[in-house]
């Protein structure tokens with residue numbers, strides 16, 4: 001029976017090589033110290049703090065819409081827990097990349113399922129994560145309550161490019177379609193919204209957009 005299962009697994013694996021999950025190189029067990037945002041945590045492993053970037057997901061940045069809620073959602077799942085991190089590698093900042101497990105719960109997948117993080121397709125091509133995101137989107141879970149949310153990687157690119165020249169970044173209140181400039185109190189501070197360009201939406205009556 002074991003052989004049959006093994007052969008079957010090989011067949012399945014070869015049929016879906018693109019969707020193969022990243023290889024686990026190491027398992028770390030540690031207690032949660034803090035939650036940085038919806039895709040990053042700190043744990044204590046052998047009395048040393050280790051920063052873990054959750055594999056395969058990308059959560060809204062702190063200043064984006066839903067950034068705070070995403071962080072809260074992750075905190076609620078992991079608070080006070082001891083977790084197992086299935087390490088899959090390191091990101092370009094040298095942080096441990098991994099899948100957070102609490103018992104049988106895959107926390108990374110749960111964040112996508114609940115609509116608090118995007119599937120990070122650029123670095124992960126797991127079909128199951130893509131499906132969870134599609135499901136969350138169609139159910140308008142979490143950040144998908146916004147019909148047109150800005151992906152965190154887009155947000156970071158715009159932030160980087162907006163430094164030069166500085167005046168190209170605006171904030172669009174996506175409920176009222178109003179554009180605010182960076183000096184406005186509503187910049188990055190509306191219930192729904194996203195960064196936008198100088199030609200998006202209607203200019204704000206107070207700041208002039």
Ligand SMILES: [Zn+2]
Pocket residue numbers: 179180181184185186187204205206207208209
């Ligand atoms: Zn304004």
